[in-house]
Every structure is written in structure tokens, then in C-alpha cells.
Amino acid sequence: MTSEAEVYEAEKKECQEKVTSIDWESDELRSALLEWMCPECGSGLIDVQAATADRWTAVFQCRSCGKQWEFEDAAEKAVEDYFPERISAPLRMAENRVR
Numbered sequence: 001m002t003s004e005a006e007v008y009e010a011e012k013k014e015c016q017e018k019v020t021s022i023d024w025e026s027d028e029l030r031s032a033l034l035e036w037m038c039p040e041c042g043s044g045l046i047d048v049q050a051a052t053a054d055r056w057t058a059v060f061q062c063r064s065c066g067k068q069w070e071f072e073d074a075a076e077k078a079v080e081d082y083f084p085e086r087i088s089a090p091l092r093m094a095e096n097r098v099r
């Protein structure tokens with residue numbers, strides 16, 4: 001007998017292993033992506049689609065609602081969620097608004 005929580009944990013682990021298998025060149029970025037929840041549905045099951053170790057071509061997909069993000073999008077959102085006070089994330093694109 002398998003509970004829903006166990007299924008979720010197993011899938012979460014699978015997703016996290018894929019995230020971990022890519023070289024993010026940053027521990028903070030990896031941590032942020034591992035903990036990232038889907039902004040659309042709140043699921044923590046963010047899968048990596050592209051079978052590649054190159055972070056620039058990685059594509060993320062939420063297993064729950066199917067939404068996809070490219071690396072830059074995902075990284076920016078994940079880092080914002082994970083480090084809400086640290087706007088100056090290394091990946092952040094040039095900002096128009098200066099605080």
C-alpha cells in the first residue's frame with residue numbers, strides 16, 4: 001500500500017536528482033532550484049526535461065500543471081523565492097528599476 005505522500009516524496013526525489021545532476025556552477029542556485037515550488041499551482045514537483053548537463057539548455061516542467069520554463073526564467077524565479085532579500089542574484093538580468 002502506498003500513500004499519496006509517499007508517491008509525492010518519491011517523485012520529488014526523482015525531480016531533485018535531475019536538478020542535482022546538472023552543473024549549476026552555484027550552490028545557492030542549486031539549492032534555490034531544489035526548493036522551488038511551481039508559481040502556478042504550488043507543486044514542488046519541478047522536473048527537468050532536457051537530458052543535458054548544460055544548464056543553459058535545461059527546460060523545467062511542473063509535473064502537476066505542465067507549465068514549462070527555460071533555465072533563465074526558472075533560475076530567476078527560484079532565486080527570488082529562495083532569497084527574497086537578495087535581489088542582486090548573480091543571474092539577474094539588467095534591471096531597469098534601481099532600488
Ligand SMILES: [Zn+2]
Pocket residue numbers: 038039040041042043062063064065066067
Ligand atoms: Zn504547476
